[in-house]
Amino acid sequence: MYDVLFLGSGQGAWNAAVPLGKAGLKVAVVEEDRFGGVCTNRGCNAKITLDKPVELVHTIEQLQGRGFDTVPKINWPDLMAHKHEVIDGLAAGIQQRLVAAGVEIIEGHGTFKDARTIQVGERTVTAKKIVIVSGQRPHQLKIPGQELMHNSTDFLVIPEMPAHITLIGAGYVAMETASIANAAGAKVDIVLRGHQPLREFYQPYVQRLINNMRNRGIKFYYDETITAVVKKESRLELQGTAGFSLQSDYIVDATGRVPNVEKLNLAAVGINYSENGIIVNDHLETNVAGVYATGDVVDKKLAKITPTAIFEAQYLVALFTQKTEAAINYPPIATTVFTSPRVARAGISPTTAKQQPETYSIEVVDYENDWFHQVQNETDGSLTLVFDRKTDRLVGATEYSNEAVDTINGLLDYMELGVTKAQLQRLIYIFPSTQHSYMRKI
Numbered sequence: 077m078y079d080v081l082f083l084g085s086g087q088g089a090w091n092a093a094v095p096l097g098k099a100g101l102k103v104a105v106v107e108e109d110r111f112g113g114v115c116t117n118r119g120c121n122a123k124i125t126l127d128k129p130v131e132l133v134h135t136i137e138q139l140q141g142r143g144f145d146t147v148p149k150i151n152w153p154d155l156m157a158h159k160h161e162v163i164d165g166l167a168a169g170i171q172q173r174l175v176a177a178g179v180e181i182i183e184g185h186g187t188f189k190d191a192r193t194i195q196v197g198e199r200t201v202t203a204k205k206i207v208i209v210s211g212q213r214p215h216q217l218k219i220p221g222q223e224l225m226h227n228s229t230d231f232l233v234i235p236e237m238p239a240h241i242t243l244i245g246a247g248y249v250a251m252e253t254a255s256i257a258n259a260a261g262a263k264v265d266i267v268l269r270g271h272q273p274l275r276e277f278y279q280p281y282v283q284r285l286i287n288n289m290r291n292r293g294i295k296f297y298y299d300e301t302i303t304a305v306v307k308k309e310s311r312l313e314l315q316g317t318a319g320f321s322l323q324s325d326y327i328v329d330a331t332g333r334v335p336n337v338e339k340l341n342l343a344a345v346g347i348n349y350s351e352n353g354i355i356v357n358d359h360l361e362t363n364v365a366g367v368y369a370t371g372d373v374v375d376k377k378l379a380k381i382t383p384t385a386i387f388e389a390q391y392l393v394a395l396f397t398q399k400t401e402a403a404i405n406y407p408p409i410a411t412t413v414f415t416s417p418r419v420a421r422a423g424i425s426p427t428t429a430k431q432q433p434e435t436y437s438i439e440v441v442d443y444e445n446d447w448f449h450q451v452q453n454e455t456d457g458s459l460t461l462v463f464d465r466k467t468d469r470l471v472g473a474t475e476y477s478n479e480a481v482d483t484i485n486g487l488l489d490y491m492e493l494g495v496t497k498a499q500l501q502r503l504i505y506i507f508p509s510t511q512h513s514y515m516r517k518i
């Protein structure tokens with residue numbers, strides 16, 4: 077019998093399995109696909125490799141007539157080959173790390189037989205504790221012609237960039253894919269059901285991002301309900317209510333992600349779940365004692381992103397090695413949409429702060445007239461900081477700029493450590509630098 081068995085090998089699993097194995101526990105990981113899960117193979121790592129030239133091209137674009145007189149073109153097949161070179165070996169590397177930590181690898185699809193037993197093919201394995209880390213998969217619109225559409229996994233291995241790409245949805249995946257495809261030379265459309273792209277982000281900054289994307293030629297179609305996809309000779313046609321139709325070469329269904337809960341035989345064990353995932357308590361334990369869940373498959377309001385999955389994995393390590401009995405206590409979680417420019421955020425949003433002016437104060441730093449941003453001719457950027465009035469501590473930050481990720485990551489430390497505005501103003505930063513630039517304005 078294993079001490080701990082993980083169902084899935086993504087970030088929410090291997091970041092716990094490796095240290096638990098090293099701590100001397102008998103650990104197994106069941107995986108039916110590539111080791112490392114979505115982030116490593118068909119999510120974050122793959123996407124950021126394809127995004128790097130986008131960032132560089134946009135910076136060079138900004139400096140046209142200011143030191144550069146041409147904009148380099150992205151060679152998509154070369155970039156895709158580079159992505160394979162960077163990404164394809166990662167799964168084997170994670171597998172090796174598990175094996176080196178003494179973790180047993182079990183390949184195949186795992187399902188519950190009972191609260192301590194998992195069936196993988198012909199094999200039956202038992203464990204004192206089972207952790208469900210089965211992640212999420214792309215949501216698929218149930219409409220005629222759905223099989224003609226692609227998802228983010230398909231896009232991240234696409235060998236040639238189609239001339240015309242259309243994305244349905246305006247969340248993280250749609251906006252990031254649009255940013256990459258547009259920079260790589262495709263004509264790009266985004267078709268939204270509603271009126272609020274990236275609804276978890278500060279909307280004034282999202283609007284600035286959309287204006288920027290529009291100026292690059294990306295078209296947004298609001299309030300459209302797609303009802304069918306039809307093949308029209310060599311092209312595809314999206315059809316919607318009220319006579320909407322749009323032709324394209326490649327359509328990505330980016331309408332969200334759904335938790336992998338159906339094929340685990342949860343009903344046999346009586347594990348509670350909702351359409352958002354497995355329901356857990358504040359110790360990440362399900363309603364069935366000894367069965368836990370981490371990562372994207374958990375029903376939670378927090379961002380379903382890799383750092384959250386890793387934090388949960390690390391919490392389980394502490395819990396299972398008796399280093400803690402306390403409930404999980406999440407710090408502020410930083411997140412970004414990797415468009416170009418980016419929008420990134422952590423902590424209390426400016427929207428919440430504006431709704432509670434007696435509790436929060438706001439500082440806005442616009443980059444339009446900031447000399448340091450003018451160095452790379454970046455005039456379209458802004459940072460909003462939220463302070464708690466009572467304690468004077470930094471409790472939230474949101475930025476729209478090319479460097480938003482570094483800014484928000486840098487400010488995250490201060491939020492977690494409870495640094496006050498007065499303490500921030502004491503810091504002596506390297507000059508010239510982004511930090512120096514915004515700290516001078518607070």
Ligand SMILES: Cc1cc2nc3c(=O)[nH]c(=O)nc-3n(C[C@H](O)[C@H](O)[C@H](O)COP(=O)(O)OP(=O)(O)OC[C@H]3O[C@@H](n4cnc5c(N)ncnc54)[C@H](O)[C@@H]3O)c2cc1C
Nearest residue numbers: 084086087088108113114115119120186211371372381382
């Ligand atoms: C296109 C894209 C881009 C992303 N970019 C970012 C980013 O830039 N930054 C970020 O922080 N997050 C990003 N994410 C989110 C990130 O990928 C997830 O938060 C992360 O992968 C969650 O890890 P996990 O371990 O919970 O699940 P997953 O990575 O989904 O792993 C689950 C694993 O379980 C396996 N599995 C499922 N059921 C079974 C079963 N019954 N038996 C055996 N194995 C099973 C699956 O094969 C899979 O390997 C992105 C996601 C996508 C789709």
Ligand SMILES: NC(=O)c1ccc[n+]([C@@H]2O[C@H](COP(=O)([O-])OP(=O)(O)OC[C@H]3O[C@@H](n4cnc5c(N)ncnc54)[C@H](O)[C@@H]3O)[C@@H](O)[C@H]2O)c1
Nearest residue numbers: 245246247248249250269330331332333380381412413414
């Ligand atoms: N940079 C990152 O950290 C990053 C990048 C990609 C994905 N992710 C993770 O993956 C998750 C999924 O991303 P996503 O973009 O697939 O989902 P999402 O929830 O961010 O966006 C889904 C979009 O589809 C729309 N939509 C939903 N149902 C629809 C329908 N029936 N018809 C038309 N439109 C519909 C929504 O309005 C929304 O615009 C994110 O929430 C995030 O947790 C993170």
